[in-house]
Structures are given as C-alpha cells and as structure tokens.
Amino acid sequence: MQLSRPARIALRIAAAAGFAVIYVPLLLVLLNSLNPDRSASWPPPGLTLHWWSTAWRNAGAREALWTSVRAGLGATAIALVLGTLIAFAVARYRFFGRGTVSFVVVLPIALPGIVTGIALNSAFGTVLQPLGVGLGLFTVVVGHATFCIVVVFNNVVARLRRTSGSYEEAAMDLGAHTFRAFVDVTFPLVRTALLAGGLLSFALSFDEIVVTTFTAGPGVQTLPLWIFDNMTRPQQAPVVNVVAAVLVVLSVVPIYVAQRLSADTATASRV
Amino acid sequence: MTLVEAQPAGPAAPAGAVRRLAGALHRRPRLQLTLLLAAPLLWLAVLYLGSLTVLFVSAFWTTDSFTSEVVKVWSTDNFHELFTTPVYRQVVLRSIGVALAVTVLCVVIAFPVAFYTARVARPKWRPLLVVAILTPLWASYLVKVYAWRLILSEGGPADWLLKPLGLSGPGYGLPATVLTLTYLWLPYMILPVHTALEQLPDNLLDASADLGARPGRTFRSVVVPMVLPAVAAGSIFTFSLSLGDYITVQIVGGKTQLIGNLVYSNFELNLPMAAALGTVPVVVIVVYLLAMRRTGALSSL
Numbered sequence: 001m002q003l004s005r006p007a008r009i010a011l012r013i014a015a016a017a018g019f020a021v022i023y024v025p026l027l028l029v030l031l032n033s034l035n036p037d038r039s040a041s042w043p044p045p046g047l048t049l050h051w052w053s054t055a056w057r058n059a060g061a062r063e064a065l066w067t068s069v070r071a072g073l074g075a076t077a078i079a080l081v082l083g084t085l086i087a088f089a090v091a092r093y094r095f096f097g098r099g100t101v102s103f104v105v106v107l108p109i110a111l112p113g114i115v116t117g118i119a120l121n122s123a124f125g126t127v128l129q130p131l132g133v134g135l136g137l138f139t140v141v142v143g144h145a146t147f148c149i150v151v152v153f154n155n156v157v158a159r160l161r162r163t164s165g166s167y168e169e170a171a172m173d174l175g176a177h178t179f180r181a182f183v184d185v186t187f188p189l190v191r192t193a194l195l196a197g198g199l200l201s202f203a204l205s206f207d208e209i210v211v212t213t214f215t216a217g218p219g220v221q222t223l224p225l226w227i228f229d230n231m232t233r234p235q236q237a238p239v240v241n242v243v244a245a246v247l248v249v250l251s252v253v254p255i256y257v258a259q260r261l262s263a264d265t266a267t268a269s270r271v
Numbered sequence: 272m273t274l275v276e277a278q279p280a281g282p283a284a285p286a287g288a289v290r291r292l293a294g295a296l297h298r299r300p301r302l303q304l305t306l307l308l309a310a311p312l313l314w315l316a317v318l319y320l321g322s323l324t325v326l327f328v329s330a331f332w333t334t335d336s337f338t339s340e341v342v343k344v345w346s347t348d349n350f351h352e353l354f355t356t357p358v359y360r361q362v363v364l365r366s367i368g369v370a371l372a373v374t375v376l377c378v379v380i381a382f383p384v385a386f387y388t389a390r391v392a393r394p395k396w397r398p399l400l401v402v403a404i405l406t407p408l409w410a411s412y413l414v415k416v417y418a419w420r421l422i423l424s425e426g427g428p429a430d431w432l433l434k435p436l437g438l439s440g441p442g443y444g445l446p447a448t449v450l451t452l453t454y455l456w457l458p459y460m461i462l463p464v465h466t467a468l469e470q471l472p473d474n475l476l477d478a479s480a481d482l483g484a485r486p487g488r489t490f491r492s493v494v495v496p497m498v499l500p501a502v503a504a505g506s507i508f509t510f511s512l513s514l515g516d517y518i519t520v521q522i523v524g525g526k527t528q529l530i531g532n533l534v535y536s537n538f539e540l541n542l543p544m545a546a547a548l549g550t551v552p553v554v555v556i557v558v559y560l561l562a563m564r565r566t567g568a569l570s571s572l
Contacts, residue, residue: 003486008391015387018380018461022407025418025454028428032421042427082311089307093300101308104315111556112515114531115326115549116319118538122329123322146319149311177293207411209518214538224413231417231522244414251409255402 026248033245038238055242064226071137071212071222072205075144079201080194082145083152090153091160108147113210116147121214135217143215144205151204152197159193192261199261203254223247330546339540349547359533363551366529369449370513376453377460377509378502385461389468401465408458416522419451423523443525451523452513459508467501468494503566511556 003011033051035044055061083105089095090102108116120143124135167189171181209224216225227243230236296303330349333342353359388400407415422428422440429440441447471494479489517531530552537545 003391007486011383011387011391014383015391018384018387019403021380021454022404022457025415025422026407026410028421029414029418040421040424040427042424042431082314085307086311089304093304093307095304101312104320108315108319110511110560111323112511112531112549112552114515114517114534115323115553118534118542118545118549119322119326120319121538122542123318123325126325142318146314149315172297177290178297179289179293203409207413209413224411227411227413227417228518228522231420240417244411244417247411247414251406251411254409255406259402 029241029248030245033238033241035238035241039234040237040241051238051242055239055246058239060221060226060230061223061239061243064221064223067137067221068206068223071140071144072202074137074141075148075205076198076201078141078145079148079152080198083149083197083201084156084190084194086149087153087156087160091157092165102153105150105153109150113208114214117143117211117214120146120211124215135215135220137217137220139215139217140212140220140222143211144208147208147211148201148204151200152194155193155197155200156190159190163189196258196261199254199257326546327550329543330550332543334541334543341542349544352544353547353551359548362528362530362533365445365527366514366531366552367555369445369452369529370510372449373452373456373513374460374506374509376449377457377505378464380453380457381460381464381505385464385468388461389465390471397469401462404458404461404465412455413518415455416451416519419447419454420522423447423450443523445524445527447523447525448520448527448529451519452516453509455519456509456512459512460502460505463501463505464498467498471497500566503563507560507563510559511552514552514555 031044032040034047034049035041036046036048036050037044086101086105090098120139121135124139128134128139167185168181171185172178176184207224209222209228212222212225216222221229223243227240230240296306329341331345331347333344333346333348334340335342353363384404388397388404392400420443423443425442427440433439441450475493475497476489479493480486484492515531517529517535520527520529520532530548534545534548537548
C-alpha cells in the first residue's frame with residue numbers, strides 16, 4: 001500500500017505520541033525520586049539524591065526486597081522443574097488428555113488473580129491450619145509457582161517442538177542410554193529456553209501482588225506488598241518514590257538478558 | 272539427577288545400574304510418561320484445581336450472619352442476591368464496561384503505533400521498536416499504577432499541563448481507572464497487531480491498489496480483516512486483565528468499585544458470597560474466550 005506523504009507524517013506523529021504516552025510516566029517516576037519536596041509537588045523545586053540514601057537505609061524496604069527475591073527464587077525453582085516435566089510430556093508423547101493438560105497449565109494465569117488468590121487462601125486455611133501450619137513465605141512460594149509453571153512450560157515446549165526427537169534417537173543409536181542422551185543432547189538444546197523461562201518466571205513472581213496478598217502470612221511482606229502498604233503514607237512517600245524508580249531502572253535488565261539469550265524469547269510476551 | 276552426574280566418572284557398578292535403569296525405562300514409555308506427569312499434575316490438579324473447585328462449591332454455601340461461620344448447606348441464595356441486588360448488578364455492568372472501554376482505547380492507540388513500527392519505520396529500526404514496546408511490560412505493575420497516581424494527583428503533572436488551557440486533570444475516579452488500565456495493558460495490544468501488520472503480504476496490498484482501491488478502501492477491505500484476529504488476541508489480554516483488576520481501582524479509582532473490590536471486601540466476612548461474586552469474571556472471561564475463538568484469535572496468540 002503506497003501511503004501518501006501526509007499519511008506517513010501523520011502516522012509518524014501518532015507513533016511518537018504513542019511512545020511518549022508509554023515512556024513519560026516511567027520517566028516521571030525517575031524524576032520524582034529526585035524531588036526534594038516531601039509531598040512530591042509539581043514541578044519539582046529542585047533535584048536531590050537525599051531520598052536515595054534515605055531509601056538505602058530503609059530497613060522495611062530492604063527486608064521486603066529480600067523476601068521478594070527469596071519468593072521469586074523458590075517459585076522459579078519449582079516452576080522450572082514442573083514446567084519442564086510437563087513440556088517434555090506434551091511435546092514428546094501422545095496421550096489421552098494432552099490438550100487438557102496444556103489448558104490446565106494456562107488456567108492459573110488466565111483466571112483473575114483474585115479468584116486464584118482466595119481459592120488458595122481458603123484451601124491453605126482448611127488443609128494447613130489443622131496441621132498447625134499457618135500462612136508464611138512458603139505459601140507465597142506455592143502460590144507463585146502455580147502461575148509461573150506456564151511461562152517455563154511455554155518456553156520449553158516451543159523449543160522442543162522446533163527440535164525433533166531425532167537428535168536423542170541418534171544419540172541412542174550411537175549407544176547412549178536415556179539419561180546420557182538427556183545430559184549430552186537434550187539438555188544443551190533446551191538450556192537457553194530454561195534460562196528464558198526461569199527469568200520470565202522470576203520477573204512474574206517478583207511483580208505479583210494479588211495472589212501474594214492472599215497467600216502471605218502475617219509479617220511476610222514482598223516488595224509489591226510493601227509498596228502498596230506504604231504508597232498512601234505521606235511519611236513514606238519519598239522512599240516509595242525511590243523504590244519505584246529503582247524498579248523502573250531494573251526492568252531494563254531482563255530485556256537485555258532476553259535479547260542476549262535468543263531472538264525468539266525477546267518477542268515472547270510475558271504471558 | 273545424582274545418578275546421572277555420578278555416571279561419567281563413577282565406578283563401573285553404579286554406571287551399570289544407571290544403564291539398566293535407563294534400559295528398563297526405555298522399554299516402558301507409559302512409565303516414562305507417568306513419571307514425567309505425576310508431580311506437575313499432582314500440583315496443578317490437586318492443589319490448584321482442587322482449591323478452585325472447593326471455592327466454586329462454597330459459592331453455594333451460606334454464612335451465618337452472627338458468627339461469620341460458613342454454613343455448609345446447599346443453596347443458591349448468593350446467586351439470587353447477586354442477580355437481584357441493584358448494587359451488584361451495577362458493579363458487574365460497570366466492570367464489563369470498563370474492560371470493554373479499555374479494550375477499545377487500546378485498539379485505537381495501538382493501531383497507528385503498530386502501523387508505524389511494522390510498515391512505515393525503516394526495517395533496520397523495527398526490532399529496536401519492538402523492544403521499546405516490550406520494555407514497559409517488565410516495569411513493575413504497581414510502579415506503573417503509582418506513576419498515574421502521581422500524574423493525576425491534585426496539582427500534579429496532569430493539572431499543571433492542562434492549567435494553561437483552563438482545564439484540570441480528571442483526578443481519581445472511573446476515568447482515571449480506565450486510563451491507567453489502558454496504559455498498563457497497551458503493549459499486549461500493540462504487539463500482536465504489529466506482528467499481524469508485519470506479516471501482511473505486500474502483493475495483497477498492491478493487488479488491491481491495482482484493482483483501483485484507494486488507500487482508505489484497501490485499509491478497510493484488506494488490512495482490517497486480516498489484522499482482526501490479532502486484535503482479538505490482544506483484546507483477550509486487555510479485557511480479562513481489566514476485568515479481574517482491583518488494585519488499580521484502589522489506587523487511582525477514588526470511590527469507584529469493580530467486581531474485584533466486591534470480592535475482596537466480602538472475602539473476610541462472607542467467603543461464600545465472595546466466591547459467588549468471583550464466578551462472575553470467570554464466566555464472563557470464558558464466554559469472551561469462546562467468542563474470540565470464532566475469530567481465530569486463540570491460534571494467533
């Protein structure tokens with residue numbers, strides 16, 4: 001389609017406006033973390049790094065960050081194991097109910113988080129409470145792992161579909177047994193898919209708030225819970241601003257890693 | 272795994288055992304499959320589907336209004352209340368309206384952006400533009416909502432920007448909620464539309480022009496029908512993510528209530544009612560998915 005010159009210019013302006021809408025709020029968060037005014041008045045009366053050092057010494061934010069990292073690592077570890085197992089079953093075997101399995105894997109992320117959240121909360125309450133186990137970090141990890149399985153599964157199954165089973169068969173024809181073929185042939189093939197899936201899963205867990213609200217025990221506060229809790233407290237506003245700015249800066253890291261890993265993970269959406 | 276790791280350097284006896292185990296497994300594909308699926312299915316079916324089932328069953332239970340204890344007697348009272356109470360009906364309709372408005376806004380904004388990134392921008396720049404669309408998806412959900420809380424705050428950037436025009440920002444409320452949700456889910460719409468536009472064969476557009484169609488006509492008769500499945504695919508994200516949201520509304524929605532807020536506020540004292548309310552977004556999303564499946568959206572996800 002040959003677009004007229006005015007049409008091209010109009011599209012260029014519209015796209016520029018679109019990208020501005022996407023990025024201006026994020027830049028604003030960065031700028032606001034340097035706002036010396038406690039109540040974030042606009043426009044900022046000056047720039048200061050004072051709140052950054054305040055935030056660095058904030059025990060609550062630090063502890064929340066550490067909790068989030070532990071929850072993310074735990075959930076990712078479980079999701080990597082379970083997601084890979086399902087991916088192998090679905091990609092390499094034909095069995096009754098294969099379609100249903102792929103559907104059930106997607107369900108935890110397709111349904112609203114609040115439904116998953118209250119379902120898990122009441123299940124934990126019914127099953128764990130009689131055993132004397134309350135909600136804690138452990139239940140957060142279980143909740144997160146449930147919806148992280150799908151991202152590992154998606155990445156690994158896509159890789160397995162593109163690499164046929166003939167490599168493993170060739171290895172076995174050459175005398176390798178099942179485990180040997182896995183270690184020497186299959187695992188290297190799926191390694192980057194595992195890395196990408198693990199990265200996505202960690203990011204998903206790190207950012208989650210709804211399921212976390214319902215599965216975190218008293219005293220367990222992930223970073224999103226901490227931000228949500230402190231967002232409306234004027235006392236904490238400058239520290240929240242800095243934490244938000246840090247998260248905006250950190251979001252570049254996974255994009256960079258995904259780009260390095262492979263071209264196909266970069267275009268794969270988070271869900 | 273320990274067996275496998277020990278295998279290359281290990282002594283002959285364990286290596287033989289590993290080989291025998293591998294052989295035994297190799298001859299039993301059913302057993303392999305069972306071993307692969309046992310753990311994940313136990314997790315998903317028992318833990319997840321089990322909890323969901325109990326939740327939906329509990330929607331048919333009631334709550335003792337004095338003790339807040341759940342009474343496990345089958346009744347459809349909750350659903351009756353859901354359909355007859357005007358407030359509930361209103362909130363349900365408002366939530367669906369918000370989800371649809373967000374979806375429409377996302378399509379309207381996504382189309383020109385995707386058209387530029389897929390067909391107007393120099394091919395050299397296109398991968399970088401895709402990354403530019405993707406990057407905000409990695410920024411924290413909460414931070415993005417917080418950004419809009421700052422923008423729309425009283426005397427904040429929105430007010431400041433509109434003041435010279437004699438206007439003021441929308442403040443916190445329903446429009447702010449729609450705006451923020453649109454911002455949050457926009458990349459999920461731009462990406463599929465971009466991919467569809469990029470894959471649009473040039474010769475189809477040329478053929479349309481050769482047959483005498485002006486660009487406007489080609490756009491309506493060729494481009495739009497071919498991009499529609501991608502729009503439907505993107506709308507699944509924008510619609511269902513908006514429908515289930517209750518955090519954004521709490522942060523920028525003022526006193527606005529959506530289904531999620533009702534579920535949340537009923538959760539502590541009246542779990543059966545919360546469960547009944549929770550079935551609403553699930554049913555609406557499933558109906559929406561089925562409707563979108565007819566457009567071929569699910570296969571282009």
